[in-house]
Amino acid sequence: FFHFCAGLCSALKLTVPSHTIHGIEGQPLHLTVDYNFNATASEIQIIWLFERAQSNPKYLLGSVNQTVVPDLEYQHKFTLTPPNASLMINPLRISDEGNYIVKVNVRGNGTIAASQKIQVAVDVPVTKPTVHTEPSSGVVEYVGNITLKCTVDKGTRIAYQWMKNGKRLHAGPNYIFS
16 A cells, blocks of 8 residues: 655644734733644744735744844844744834734755744723813803813723713713714
């Protein structure tokens, strides 16, 4: 019995937990990558690239076996510990938002390769809201209106919601939202 397999016997499987990952500005972010193959490897190469919209991918760092070669511009920001292909970004900044591409090459009899792309979105924590009242005394007797203005200094994906006695307020004759 003869079993023939063209390239499939030494397939390389590269997996990421999600193709979109949210991180928090100022915090570390770990991009987890797993790979496995059933070939004999003389060399394992890992390469990480970064691309923003409408720009060419930039080399961040790479490794051959245990030796890591960083781009000197980014060497203090990104960490790779081969043979693990996962990438640590520390600290995460707004400018780090974009696509991260990981490529793994395994050389044995021939070379097998696989790559994955992870989109990173950076969230900025919402700061404590400030509420201003007009008139500033906050006292309105029987007639007249009071305006409450809520603002936050920083934050991504901010949603405002007004509550009274723990219940959400809805627009109506007494409440106008803008």
